[in-house]
Amino acid sequence: MKKEGLAARVSGLSAFFPVVLVSAIFLAIFLKALPLLSLKSWSHLIFSSAWQPQKGEFGLWPFIIGTLSVTAVAFLLALPVSLFTALYLAEYAPNRARKMFLPAIDLLAGLPSVIYGMWGMLMVVPLVSKYLAPLFGTSSSGYCLLTAGVVLAVMIMPTIIHVSVEVLGSVPVSLKEAALALGATRFEVVRYVILKKARPGLLAACILGLARAFGETIAVLMVVGNVPEIPRSLFSPAYPIPALLANNYGEMLSIPGYESALNLAALILLLLVIIFSLLARLYLSRLIRRSV
Amino acid sequence: MVDHGRISLKGVNVFYGKNQVLKDISLNIPAHSITVIIGPSGCGKTTLLKCFNRLLDEVEEARVEGEILFDGQNIYAPEVDVTQVRKRMGLLSQKPQVLPMSIYENVAFGPRIHGLQNKKKIDHVVEKYLRLAGLWDEVKARLSEPASRLSIGQQQRLCLARGLAVEPEILLCDEPTSALDPQSSRNVEAQLLRLKENYTIVLVTHILRQARRLADYVAFLYLGELIEFGPASEVLTSPQDPRTRAYITGEIS
Numbered sequence: 375m376k377k378e379g380l381a382a383r384v385s386g387l388s389a390f391f392p393v394v395l396v397s398a399i400f401l402a403i404f405l406k407a408l409p410l411l412s413l414k415s416w417s418h419l420i421f422s423s424a425w426q427p428q429k430g431e432f433g434l435w436p437f438i439i440g441t442l443s444v445t446a447v448a449f450l451l452a453l454p455v456s457l458f459t460a461l462y463l464a465e466y467a468p469n470r471a472r473k474m475f476l477p478a479i480d481l482l483a484g485l486p487s488v489i490y491g492m493w494g495m496l497m498v499v500p501l502v503s504k505y506l507a508p509l510f511g512t513s514s515s516g517y518c519l520l521t522a523g524v525v526l527a528v529m530i531m532p533t534i535i536h537v538s539v540e541v542l543g544s545v546p547v548s549l550k551e552a553a554l555a556l557g558a559t560r561f562e563v564v565r566y567v568i569l570k571k572a573r574p575g576l577l578a579a580c581i582l583g584l585a586r587a588f589g590e591t592i593a594v595l596m597v598v599g600n601v602p603e604i605p606r607s608l609f610s611p612a613y614p615i616p617a618l619l620a621n622n623y624g625e626m627l628s629i630p631g632y633e634s635a636l637n638l639a640a641l642i643l644l645l646l647v648i649i650f651s652l653l654a655r656l657y658l659s660r661l662i663r664r665s666v
Numbered sequence: 667m668v669d670h671g672r673i674s675l676k677g678v679n680v681f682y683g684k685n686q687v688l689k690d691i692s693l694n695i696p697a698h699s700i701t702v703i704i705g706p707s708g709c710g711k712t713t714l715l716k717c718f719n720r721l722l723d724e725v726e727e728a729r730v731e732g733e734i735l736f737d738g739q740n741i742y743a744p745e746v747d748v749t750q751v752r753k754r755m756g757l758l759s760q761k762p763q764v765l766p767m768s769i770y771e772n773v774a775f776g777p778r779i780h781g782l783q784n785k786k787k788i789d790h791v792v793e794k795y796l797r798l799a800g801l802w803d804e805v806k807a808r809l810s811e812p813a814s815r816l817s818i819g820q821q822q823r824l825c826l827a828r829g830l831a832v833e834p835e836i837l838l839c840d841e842p843t844s845a846l847d848p849q850s851s852r853n854v855e856a857q858l859l860r861l862k863e864n865y866t867i868v869l870v871t872h873i874l875r876q877a878r879r880l881a882d883y884v885a886f887l888y889l890g891e892l893i894e895f896g897p898a899s900e901v902l903t904s905p906q907d908p909r910t911r912a913y914i915t916g917e918i919s
């Protein structure tokens with residue numbers, strides 16, 4: 375009796391633990407960011423593009439845009455490829471192909487991100503600088519938004535594909551049979567029945583992929599160029615917040631306000647991720663509610 | 667000579683991988699009547715139904731041998747368009763499977779994919795077949811609601827209406843009342859009895875009393891073999907084969 379009460383209390387506490395931890399991290403970062411916020415306004419720090427720490431200019435706008443654009447490019451590249459791959463695997467490929475492909479995909483999902491970064495430097499960077507940029511009439515070092523987007527897309531695809539295949543696989547066979555029995559073609563069944571039934575789950579798969587894309591650091595910073603400017607095209611370098619933090623945190627902290635600025639950047643990254651996942655969750659729950 | 671059976675099976679064998687589940691089935695299914703397939707669970711009833719509308723094509727490890735003639739044409743002939751075969755046969759499955767769309771769209775789905783576009787005509791079709799399935803009065807005020815909000819019994823009649831809307835000649839029913847309450851079961855049974863004037867109905871059931879209520883003809887399937895086939899009055903009251911007798915008296919199930 376007493377033991378059970380203790381167990382319940384312990385597990386209650388441990389459920390509480392993540393919340394406490396996140397709050398603590400949030401608070402620590404916020405406190406560190408506070409000194410800068412008392413010197414300059416929020417809006418100036420967020421919307422100014424001037425990043426000159428030596429002169430006391432800490433405009434974070436290029437990093438915010440860098441984060442959003444790398445994530446967006448990666449997502450736009452990964453989404454169609456992943457969904458078509460998942461559809462093919464779940465609906466068209468023979469069972470044997472599926473059984474071979476999925477473990478291979480899981481292997482890819484588990485590779486350390488530095489490996490993806492190296493792959494990007496070895497293969498994607500030269501491809502972009504030597505072939506793609508000239509094709510579009512510009513020049514590029516290859517360390518740019520597009521390269522980072524490609525590398526990041528490849529990194530998040532395994533997650534999206536695997537979850538999507540499982541979501542599609544959970545559509546009841548008898549539902550597909552019901553539609554086929556009406557004389558629908560395979561394609562019509564996929565298009566009008568399976569995709570509709572699976573939509574909330576597929577969206578969840580995308581959210582998982584996107585969540586990973588937002589925070590991915592090492593592979594991106596290896597190929598994105600790390601220039602604190604707002605990228606003008608896909609072939610320009612960018613500088614997302616995770617890369618800014620990983621490159622600079624703990625160094626040059628003698629510059630007044632610098633550490634505070636980096637903490638503010640971290641805070642903004644956290645807020646971006648939280649706002650985004652809240653919106654996604656809201657949309658998802660509406661979708662599910664409408665489909666029942 | 668008139669081919670009396672709308673569907674005739676000639677030496678049909680079905681394998682799942684190496685496992686043979688239907689063995690040399692030959693059978694003529696008479697038109698405009700209800701043919702009930704009975705037999706213990708796992709004897710191959712569902713598989714037999716899936717041969718008729720070639721749903722077994724979708725099962726990767728399944729292989730079908732033999733001929734199934736539909737109005738004299740072998741539906742497994744290479745030149746046959748599967749979707750056309752399926753369009754001519756409605757399917758009512760064990761658990762109602764409504765499509766993830768509105769009540770209206772569920773019925774309109776078949777006619778739409780087969781090319782009907784005129785809104786007025788679709789409206790007309792939807793009403794006609796919801797009436798035919800005995801569901802119209804219950805749903806006419808809520809046609810745009812998701813079909814999943816209907817009760818299970820209503821869903822099954824919606825599936826019936828949806829199947830009828832592609833204007834099939836044959837209805838294949840796989841234990842269509844097994845998920846329903848007694849009241850809804852009676853309702854579906856009543857619709858089937860009404861429909862047999864214009865449709866050829868093949869019904870799988872494991873409920874003997876249901877077979878007695880509905881069957882004009884009965885086929886008894888056991889371990890993948892067709893043991894006995896004939897008019898319901900003969901098979902259900904004075905079966906020839908000892909295995910049929912054992913099943914009907916409840917000794918095997």
Ligand SMILES: Nc1ncnc2c1ncn2[C@@H]1O[C@H](COP(=O)(O)OP(=O)(O)O)[C@@H](O)[C@H]1O
Nearest residue numbers: 682687706707708709710711712713714725727
């Ligand atoms: N997709 C499948 N793969 C392998 N075996 C199957 C498959 N579907 C059914 N079977 C087997 O075929 C036999 C007949 O199944 P089924 O036609 O569903 O029987 P019933 O409908 O009479 O219960 C059973 O032994 C079942 O295990």
Ligand SMILES: [Mg+2]
Nearest residue numbers: 711712713840
């Ligand atoms: Mg069955």
